[in-house]
Amino acid sequence: MSALVVVGAQWGDEGKGKVIDFLSQQADVVVRHQGGNNAGHTVVVNDQEFKLHLVPSGILYPNTWCVIANGVVIDPKVLLDELAYLQDRGVDIGRLRISSKAHVVMPYHARLDALNEERRGQQKIGTTLRGIGPAYMDKAARVGLRIGDLLHPEEFRDRLGDVLEEKNHVLTRAYGAQPFSFDQLYRTFVDYGSSLRPYVADTSLLINQAIDRGDKVLFEGAQGTMLDIDHGTYPFVTSSHPSSGGAAIGAGVGPTKIDRVVGVAKAYATRVGDGPFPTELQDALGEEIRERGHEYGTTTGRPRRVGWLDAVVLRYAVRINGLSGLALTRLDVLDGLDTLKIATAYRYQGHTLKEFPDTAWEFRDVEPLYETLAGWDSSIGSTRRREELPRQAQQYIERIESVVGVPVVLVSVGRERSHTIPLDDLF
Ligand code: IMP
Numbered sequence: 001m002s003a004l005v006v007v008g009a010q011w012g013d014e015g016k017g018k019v020i021d022f023l024s025q026q027a028d029v030v031v032r033h034q035g036g037n038n039a040g041h042t043v044v045v046n047d048q049e050f051k052l053h054l055v056p057s058g059i060l061y062p063n064t065w066c067v068i069a070n071g072v073v074i075d076p077k078v079l080l081d082e083l084a085y086l087q088d089r090g091v092d093i094g095r096l097r098i099s100s101k102a103h104v105v106m107p108y109h110a111r112l113d114a115l116n117e118e119r120r121g122q123q124k125i126g127t128t129l130r131g132i133g134p135a136y137m138d139k140a141a142r143v144g145l146r147i148g149d150l151l152h153p154e155e156f157r158d159r160l161g162d163v164l165e166e167k168n169h170v171l172t173r174a175y176g177a178q179p180f181s182f183d184q185l186y187r188t189f190v191d192y193g194s195s196l197r198p199y200v201a202d203t204s205l206l207i208n209q210a211i212d213r214g215d216k217v218l219f220e221g222a223q224g225t226m227l228d229i230d231h232g233t234y235p236f237v238t239s240s241h242p243s244s245g246g247a248a249i250g251a252g253v254g255p256t257k258i259d260r261v262v263g264v265a266k267a268y269a270t271r272v273g274d275g276p277f278p279t280e281l282q283d284a285l286g287e288e289i290r291e292r293g294h295e296y297g298t299t300t301g302r303p304r305r306v307g308w309l310d311a312v313v314l315r316y317a318v319r320i321n322g323l324s325g326l327a328l329t330r331l332d333v334l335d336g337l338d339t340l341k342i343a344t345a346y347r348y349q350g351h352t353l354k355e356f357p358d359t360a361w362e363f364r365d366v367e368p369l370y371e372t373l374a375g376w377d378s379s380i381g382s383t384r385r386r387e388e389l390p391r392q393a394q395q396y397i398e399r400i401e402s403v404v405g406v407p408v409v410l411v412s413v414g415r416e417r418s419h420t421i422p423l424d425d426l427f
Pocket of ligand 1 (some may be wrong): 011015040125126130131223238273
């Protein structure tokens with residue numbers, strides 16, 4: 001198996017960082033292909049915690065090459081700070097390559113993100129305010145600036161001049177906000193370009209060559225299927241394609257080159273930001289799970305909304321992504337609960353829905369239909385084999401497999417790399 005795509009099967013924050021870190025030990029190349037520094041994951045290696053937003057966590061392995069591909073939107077300051085942080089901690093960053101086609105998140109994108117959210121008021125999306133939506137808007141509107149542009153100061157000057165005129169017009173006229181200074185932006189971003197130059201490459205070529213010679217290539221999705229701009233809970237979504245198809249476009253590889261897709265799902269569910277969440281627990285139990293699971297965003301620190309596992313969402317994730325298995329994370333967070341629930345279907349206007357609804361207003365009004373299972377009273381953090389898990393935990397996993405329709409291929413029972421029960425050879 002050469003090319004493996006790992007995606008979030010829920011609303012992001014499924015613990016992909018941990019799973020990807022675990023799989024990276026076998027990977028020759030790890031590729032980030034969508035999103036930007038709205039994502040964030042924490043990886044714990046030998047008690048040392050690494051918080052990363054843009055650089056694939058594969059960088060923590062000494063021989064793994066890491067790629068930030070064309071589908072990512074890059075805030076160069078965030079990336080350079082992250083590279084300095086890694087270097088300070090002794091990590092070799094010479095194995096990073098960045099696509100010249102990746103779009104740049106400019107300061108006016110973050111400003112417009114905040115102004116748009118403010119204007120939406122009650123209807124706000126609850127974005128991470130990192131400028132991700134406005135950067136992808138510019139990409140689609142064909143007025144985006146790309147990493148490659150920063151390496152050509154003369155052309156960059158013309159492009160920035162043109163774009164900034166329009167941005168400043170919107171900022172000052174539509175929002176009454178302050179304009180950005182051309183000279184300052186120009187100088188700063190040309191400097192960023194010089195700092196990033198050693199890493200910039202034709203990453204589609206590199207990735208395809210790696211696949212063709214049989215290297216193990218891991219595509220690391222950010223966010224989750226339910227935040228996909230086409231297939232998620234629109235408009236409460238991000239502006240990229242976290243589902244598996246995004247890997248092909250976002251990295252410049254044909255879909256036929258991808259061998260396998262695995263979805264990461266928490267053993268329960270969380271969501272940050274606004275939007276419908278049928279299995280949400282707005283009670284003391286939800287609060288308890290949030291505290292036990294430290295369910296606060298890596299990027300924004302916002303408390304995550306918590307709920308029961310939703311198998312309707314997971315079956316939808318299987319369909320949209322072509323998942324062949326699930327990596328189930330944070331099972332240990334459920335230790336000690338008397339009972340557990342899984343939503344296996346929804347009730348909508350007196351009907352039972354087994355499939356994820358096609359429209360936003362149906363999804364907004366569904367009521368989950370639950371199955372209740374017994375919990376376990378021991379602590380499972382030190383378990384390394386499926387058979388050693390308490391019987392009730394094994395039954396919970398089996399039930400998930402049966403209602404979702406794909407096998408669980410990995411179980412995570414803690415934050416460390418070692419807190420992992422691999423059930424299948426994924427590569
Ligand atoms: P944006 O990506 O900042 O535009 O935010 C759009 C929506 O996606 C908001 O609900 C965010 O909370 C959510 N979101 C973006 N990135 C992540 C992530 O990495 N994990 C979880 N939610 C995210």
